[in-house]
Amino acid sequence: MSMTATRVQHESAEPIELAEPEHALWRDSIRRRCGLDFSEGRRRFLSQRLRERMSLLGIESYGEYYRFVEHDFEGGREWQRLIELLLINETSFFRHPPSYEVLATYALPELMRERPGQQPGEDFIRMWSAGCSTGQEAYSMAMIFPRAAGAGQSWQTRIVGTDISERALAKARRGHYRKHELRGLPERFAGRHLAPAEGEPGVYKITDDVRAHVRFARFNLAGADDFYMPEQDVIFCQNVMIYFSLDSRREIFARLCRQLRRGGYLFLAPGESVGLQHPGATPVRVHDTMIHRRAE
Amino acid sequence: MIRNLKIWQKLALLAFAFSIPIAVLLYLLVAEKNIAINFAEKEKMGTVYHRPLRKLLEAVPQHARAAAGSEGASDSASRADAAIRELEGLDQQLRSELKTDEKFNALKDKWLELKSKEASAGPDVRRQLHADVVAGIRGLIAHVGDTSNLILDPDLDSYYVMDAELIKLPESQDLIAQTLQYGKEITARKALTPEEKTQLIVWLGLLRSNLDAVKAGMKLAIDNNASGSLKPLEGQVQNYAATTAAFLDLTDQRIANAPTIDLTPEEYEAAGVKALSASFGLWDEGTQSLDGLLQARIDGFNSRKFNTFIGVAGIGLVTLLLAWFIVRSITRPLAEVVSVANRLAKGDLSVEISATSTDETGQLMKSTGDVIAYLKETASVADQIAAGNLSVRVEPKSADDRFGTSFKNMLDSTLSLVQSRDERDELQKGFMTLLGEISDVANGDLTVEAEVRADATGAIADSFNFMIVQLREIINNVKETTQQVSTSATEIQTTTETLASGSEEQSEQITETSSAIEEMAVSIQQVSENAVLSATVADQARTNAKQGATAVQNNINAMQRIREQVQETAKRIKRLGERSQEIGEIVQLIDDLADRTSMLALNASIQAAMAGEAGRGFAVVAEEVERLADRSTNATKQISSLIKSIQSETNEAVAAMEDTTREVVEGSGLANEAGQALTEIEGVSDRLAELIQSISQASKQQARGSEALAKSMSVISGVTQQVASGSREAAVSVKGMVSLAETLRSSVVAFKLPETNGNGHHRNN
Incomplete structure (x- = not known):
């Protein structure tokens, strides 16, 4: 009886989707704050996530919730909670295998070849996983690095992963993953760089030899935050820009290109670089994978 | 923490808290007094510094008046030197306080300069040197007045004395001295220039107003002097006013405005010196009075400071005493009540307490005394009842008196129960037996059975036995049921927990x-x-390809036109070549004609030779004709070679034209091919656009699909979350049930049951 009642209620309370003009308000506000794009195509998703917060706060209308986030004393903190819901933390180890292949067999060897005089402090390659989500990308870069560095060489790497989501960063820093989150990780890496977590069945942790090379920090790619970072030899930014508006995409692309060291490489996901160009970066096609190289 | 402090400690804390602002106030009061004292002390410093300055101010004009090198001059110079030395000593001590060193050093330098230069200087320079020194002295006086606070003096009497000392009297002394020196020179000459007259009148005016100001100021000072210590000044003021007025009148009537000057310099100087010494006399007296006033002020402040200390200390002492008494008046009765209550708590009713005051502690003592009295009374009643006296009556003190009411009820029941001693004994015996039999039930032993006797306890024992049987059954049921509940609940709990964690994991995966x-x-x-x-x-x-195709077509057309033009041109050139052939034929003809002409000329010359002298003229003509014929032949030869080269060039041109035509034809062919390729590109672009269109359509469809998928996932997620939270809740409530069953089981475990399972028992009626 009660089950039926619940279901009936659930069906009858078919949620009202975000409509104009509230949709425009929210879309513009979010774009202004973090560059994420919630135009028509993502309206349903936005409505769903807004409702999730609203039902917790007991707020009835999108407009009222907007005023709360924008003008209330507690609005700033609420925005932090909301942004966590608006982000899609989808990632996996070696998500686009050809990119890693190109990294290990082309980009890294080129970088090491061009810098033969290894000065002290110059014998490491800086890599950046921009929009690292829960950290798999950064760890993948760290795992594949030794393949390019070769045995008996002193090449080191420093990898930084950045993301806007504190929740994702916390997970990334911890470096604990469930079995199904390890999909895509080749067996040889899993055997070498993963160990079962103590007291947590079905959970594996990244071993310290990989974690030692990777750091994580919060950074809004589309924001105006001042974030000091040395120029990078390699930047991975895959399946991140698809969430941004075209304008933001262009800005982020330019920012990433500027952040590259001369001769450094930028890896975007296939299809992401359509319509993007920067005077400092030349597109290079290696084994059917398009990467961008910063001009010397 | 405050709560655990003793009352006297709390009060001491309070007193301490109050004493802080008092201490701060006291400190502020004393500090204020100290500021005033320091202020006056500094003023005194100023008056001390003024004394040698005054000597200097007296000596320097004297020196100015005395003739250079005279005895009067060396006397006043040595006095001025002494004053400078005295001033130097003072300056060493006070310069840090009064900041005088710079001005003093300047003054000293001026004086030394005066001494070194005056012997060789003329009267005007000498006068100027003295005026500089006097200005330096007055400047130093004013400066010391500023830096020593004198100028800021807060009291009316001392202020006006200071004003005279610091400003008015030095000014008057300077003015008198200058007037005197001036007037002395005039009386010596017995003549007055208009400029000197003007100067004198200005000084007289200044002196008059200065005199009025000094008189008014001194009057104000004396009138406002409460202690009367300025009274002696009055005589000095009058003396000063009289002598100065006399000097003024003398100067005015006998010099400045006199028709003839018959006054001797000595007479005039006597009057001036008298006025000056009166002025200095007033100055000295004033300085002394000012010192007295300042010292009196300092003493006054010091004594007030002392009084403040004494007053505050006295009040503080009184307050402390009062506080001690108050604390004692609270803590002593309380201590007494506490000790009485402690003894009461041990059951000692022999204590006594009586109120020593009517305040709250007194009331507490009185109430405690009442409690003791009430307890004593009740104890004595109980003692009487214990002694067998049941005739005593107990009345509750009030409707709220639980103790009294209970006591009365006990007494009443006892009375109503015990009708007679025998009956009571018998009943008691029966009850005691029954009690002995059933007392174990209280400990949970349900195996007992009471004996059913014929007396009044029989019915009770029978009912009791029946109750025991019922109880056994209930307890047995409870034990079994709780066991079952506990077992199945544990199973359910395990299941729901598994379900909860499973659905949580599922939710996470979703x-x-x-x-x-x-x-x-x-x-x-x-x-x-x-x-x-x-x-x-x-x-x-596609657009580009289309544009390219059009461009190519245009190109082809243009080439076609070029080919036609080239062919036309070639034709024309060919025709030109043919024409040059014709020219050649004509030239050949001319050549023949020239040959023939040459032949004719030869013939003619032969004929002329034959004609002899008569044909000589003709022979010349014939020679000329032959030469012309030769030239024609040469010209035609040149023309022939020109025509030949034209012909070969036209042939070459034609050949080049033909090459061009061939290349144009080839180019058109290539352009045609390009056009074809572009058309093909157009077609490919069209197909590409179609393909892209279909990709776009497909991705739109996919987007719709994934949206639907996402929607269903969110529904599934909602349901899963509900399941998770439901099973979590269920697990929690089952856990609650298990603990309830456990509680129930442990509460009945104390009951002891017979081995044969209570069912075998029957009512023993």
């Missing part, structure tokens, strides 16, 4: 899957966007 789907949706959107972009590019390519 969330992740949703993320993947959402990203897929966004990706598809990206593909769709890219497709749109590609479509634009393909469209652009």
Whole structure:
């Protein structure tokens, strides 16, 4: 009886989707704050996530919730909670295998070849996983690095992963993953760089030899935050820009290109670089994978 | 923490808290007094510094008046030197306080300069040197007045004395001295220039107003002097006013405005010196009075400071005493009540207490005394009852008196129960037996059975036995049921916990899957966007190809036209070549004609030779004709070679034209091929656009699909979350049930049951 009642209620309370003009308000506000794009195509998703917060706060209308986030004393903190819901933390180890292949067999060897005089402090390659989500990308870069560095060489790497989501960063820093989150990780890496977590069945942790090379920090790619970072030899930014508006995409692309060291490489996901160009970066096609190289 | 302090400690804390602002106030009061004392002390410093300055101010004008090198001059110079030395000593001590060193050193330098230069200087320079020194002295006086606070003196009497000392009297002394020196020179000459007259009148005016100001100021000072210590000044003021007025009148009537000057310099100087010494006399007296006033002020402040200390200390002492008494008046009765209550708590009713005051502590003592009295009374009643006296009566003190009421009820029941001693004994015996039999039940032993006797306890024992049987059954049922409940609840708990953790994991996976789907949706959107972009590019390519094809066609047309033109040109050139052939024929003809002419000329010359002298003239003509014929032949030869070269060049041109034509034909062929390729590109672009269109359509469809998928995932997620939270709740409530059953079981475990399972018992009626 009660089950039926619940279901009936659930069906009858078919949620009202975000409509104009509230949709425009929210879309513009979010774009202004973090560059994420919630135009028509993502309206349903936005409505769903807004409702999730609203039902917790007991707020009835999108407009009222907007005023709360924008003008209330507690609005700033609420925005932090909301942004966590608006982000899609989808990632996996070696998500686009050809990119890693190109990294290990082309980009890294080129970088090491061009810098033969290894000065002290110059014998490491800086890599950046921009929009690292829960950290798999950064760890993948760290795992594949030794393949390019070769045995008996002193090449080191420093990898930084950045993301806007504190929740994702916390997970990334911890470096604990469930079995199904390890999909895509080749067996040889899993055997070498993963160990079962103590007291947590079905959970594996990244071993310290990989974690030692990777750091994580919060950074809004589309924001105006001042974030000091040395120029990078390699930047991975895959399946991140698809969430941004075209304008933001262009800005982020330019920012990433500027952040590259001369001769450094930028890896975007296939299809992401359509319509993007920067005077400092030349597109290079290696084994059917398009990467961008910063001009010397 | 405050709560655990003793009352006297709390009060001491309070007193301490109050004493802080008092101490601060005291400190502020004393500090204020100290400021005033320091202020006056500094003023005194100023008056001390003024004394040698005054000597200097007296000596320097004297020196100015005395003739250079005279005895009067060396006397006043040595006095001025002494004053400078005295001043130097003072300056060493006070310069840090009064900041005088710079001005003093300047004054000293001026004086030394005066001494070194005066012997050789003329009267005007000498006068100027003295005026500089006097200005330096007055400047130093004013400066010391500023830095020593004298100028800021707060009291009316001392202020006006200071004003005279610091400003008015030095000014008057300076003015008198200058007037005197001036007037002395005039009386010596017995003549007065208009400029000197004007100067004198100005000084007289200044002196008059200065005199009025000094008189008014001194009057104000004396009138406002409460202690009367300035009274002696009055005589000095009058003396000063009289002598100065006399000097003024003398100067005015006998010099400045006199028709003839008959006054001797000595007479005039006597009057001036008298006025000056009166002025200095007033100055000295004033300085002394000022010192007295300042010292009196300092003493006054010091004594007030002392009084403040004494007053505050006295009040503080009184307050402390009062506080001690108050604390004692609270803590002593309380201590007494506490000790009485402690003894009462041990049951000692022999204590006594009586109120020593009417305040709250007194009331507390009185109430405690009342309690003791009441307890004593009740104890004595109980003692009487214990002694067998049941005739005593107990009345409750009030409706709230629980103790009294209970006591009365006890007494009443006892009375009503015990009708007679025998009856009571018998009943008691019966009850005691019954009690002995059933007392174990209280400990949970349900195996007992009471004996049913014929007396009044029989019915009770029978009912009791029946109750025991019932109880056994209940307890047995409870034990079994709780066991079952506990077992099945534990199973349910395990199941729900598994379910909860399972559905939580499921929920997590669904969330992740949703993320993947959402990203897929966004990706598809990206593909769709890219497709749109590609479509634009393909469209652009098609347009470009079309434009290229048109351009190529235009090119082909242009080439065709070029070919035609070239062919036309070639024809014309060929025709030109043919024409040159004709020219050659004509030239040949001319050549023949020339040959023939040459032949004729030869013939003619032969004929002329034959004609002899008569043909000589003709022979000359014939020679000329032959020469012309030769030249024609040469010219035709040149023309022939020209024509030959024209012909070969036209042939070459024609050949080049033919090459060009061939190349143009080839070019057109290539352009045609390009045009064809462009048309093919156009077709390919069209197909490409179609393909892209279909990609776009497909991705749109995919987007719709993934949206639907995401929607269903969110529904599934909701349901899973509900299941998870439901099973969590269920697990929690089952846990509660298990603990309830456990509680129930442990509460009945104390009951002891017979081995044969209470069912075998029957009512023993």
